[in-house]
Each structure stands twice: as structure tokens, then as C-alpha cells.
Amino acid sequence: MAVRAVTFQNQRDPGFAKEVKARVSAYFKENAISPHADGRMVRKTVIILGTFLGSYLLLYAGLPLWVMWFLCVMLGVSMAGIGFSIGHDALHGAYSANPRVNQFLGYTFDIVGANGYIWKITHNIIHHTYTNIHGHDEDLEVAEFIRLSPGMPHRQVHRFQHVLAFFAYSFATLFWLFVKDYKYFFSRELGPYENKQHPSGEWALLIGTKILIYGYQIVLPLLFLDITWWQFLIGFLTAHMTAGLILGVIFQLAHVVEETDHPKQNEQGFIENAWFIHQMETTNNFARSNRFLNWYIGGLNYQIEHHLFPRVCSIHYEAISPIVEETARKYGIVYNNHETLLQAIRSHYRTLEKFGDPAFSPA
Secondary structure (H helix, E strand, O other): OOOOOOEEOHHHOOOHHHHHHHHHHHHHHHOOOOOOOOHHHHHHHHHHHHHHHHHHHHOOOOOOHHHHHHHHHHHHHHHHHHHHHHHHHHHOOOOOOOHHHHHHHHHHHHHOOOOHHHHHHHHHHHHHHOOOOOOOOHHHOOOOOOOOOOOOOOOHHHHHHHHHHHHHHOOHHHHHHHHHHHHHHHOOEEOOEEOOOOOHHHHHHHHHHHHHHHHHHHHHHHHHOOOOHHHHHHHHHHHHHHHHHHHHHHHHHOOOOOOOOOOOOOOOOEEOOOHHHHHHHHOOEEOOOOHHHHHHOOOOOOHHHHHHOOOOOHHHHHHHHHHHHHHHHHOOOOOOEEOOHHHHHHHHHHHHHHHHOOOOOOO
């Protein structure tokens, strides 16, 4: 049975949504700036894709094993970067005003292992609409032994999740590659959707891209690299576990920390707040002064700005962040933020401990 539909009470917004949208729009208009990608974003795209392709091709150059292992680490780092900085923006329609450009760059998501079509459903539609609402937000469903929401039933294994979770995150891209996409394509229920039907063209794209990925990530290395099967396995796992750990941790720091809420709809399906305020209360920024993170993770440390303006390219989040924060303070709305990456990781760790405690009872 599908979970109850959720309705936000937008009439309770004191004017925050209207003002913050107007002020951000004015920023782009007054400075004659497009909200889409600029030269900085294009350069980053070239660097990350170049790192990915260069690392992969160098594996076939007959280099020492330790160098090949390092290249596998770089493959993982660049895979995560493609997901953060290229595929994510493109699949949100934020990279370009041209839908064809977004569609083309969105395929980078597919070629590193995750299906872009399913991502747009589970992330763009479901997660962005029902953020941190148990039973709706698919991003909370990492694994049965990881409790990311107080709405999930408690199990004994959750006592150890603050240790298990980071290990589980490392398998994120492997799970995408071999399980998750197929699971969602065959599932009759997907978040709030019942009997979701997928176009035949998307089925074909799923099968075609998976064959391509298995070919260049598994078949070609085993055929043409002068290594044993177990050496291949070490490299393959290194690349994917590096990417998975980076992706898994970064995404959890945005919503599953001590400061963020996990609202529950009432019997009529209503959430207490307006949608814009709900996003502010369930979302967290971190390390905004970290220049490398701002560049590498596509502005996902500015998750608040991303959730309010998902069709604005991430390259602009740093600039509009003070506008959003100032407007939130004006209306007495929380603006969750950790000053450093380490603070955010520690907060996520403590949250995992809290949700794993059988004695924990949320208000």
C-alpha cells in the first residue's frame, strides 16, 4: 500500500519564499549574469572529465602496480566529481539553458555507473519535494541496517550504525552499478508513486549503458591489462569505494545532521510548514569558506541554496548564499550551517549514534 500523500501548508509562509526568490532573481538581473554555467563551470567540467579519462587510459600504459593503484584512486575521485559537478547540475537542468546540452552532459552520470533517468525521479522529484520525510524521501533508504530517520523502525543492528554507515557508504556506486537501478526499474512502488511505468526507451538506455560500463570497467581491463584477477579486483574496488565514500558522506552531511528536522505528516497528510520553510529546516550547509570543496563538490556544501534554487547552476551558490541567509534571518527562519567539513562529519556521526540508540525517542 502506498504511503499517504503529503501536502505542504504554503499559506503559512510569512513571505520568505516570495522575497528570497525576488532577491536572487534581482542578483542575476542587476549583474547581467546567467543563472546557468559560465566559463568557470566549463573549465571545471573539462578538468574533471579529463582527469577521469586520463586516469583510465594511463592504466593501459604498463606502469608499476602502485601507480596503477593510485590511478584507481583518481578514477574514484573523478567519478564522484562527475556526479557532483557535471551530472548533478545537468540532470537538474541547471547546467545550460539548452535542454539538449543538459541531456548530453547528464549521460556522464550513466557512464560512471548510475542511471540518470532513475536519479531524476528519486532525487530531483522525490527527494527534493519530500526532503527528510520518512516513507517518501528515497535518499533516506541507504540500507536496512542504517537508520537515517527517526521514523524508521529500530533494529538491534542500528546500535552499531555509526561505525557501519561509513563502510556502507563506500559501496554506493557498486550498489548503483549492480543493484539499485535494476531494483527501481522493476519496483512497482517508488516513493509516493504506485505502479510507476518506465518508457521503453529508458529500459533500452539502462541496458545499453550498463553493458558499456561493464565492458570498459571489467571486460577490457581483464583482457588487456597485465595483471591477475585479484589485482584487478583490488583496483576495481578501490575506484568504486573511493567514489562511494565521497558521494555517500557528502550527501548525508546535507540532511542527516543534528540541526536538521525530520518532520512527519499528520493523519490528514499535512506537513506543518510551507515547502520553502520545510527545505530550510531539513537542509544543512557546511564548509562554505573551503575553496576546494566549493569547486570539487559542485556547491553541494551549499545544499540550502541548491534545494531552493535547483535550476541555478552550482557555480553561483557561493554568491547567492548571503542573500538567502540574510532573508532567512529577517523572517526568523533557521539557516543551518557547519563552519567546517569536520564539524559536519562529527554532527552526522553523532546523529547516527542517536538514531541507533533504542532509547532515543524523537519529540
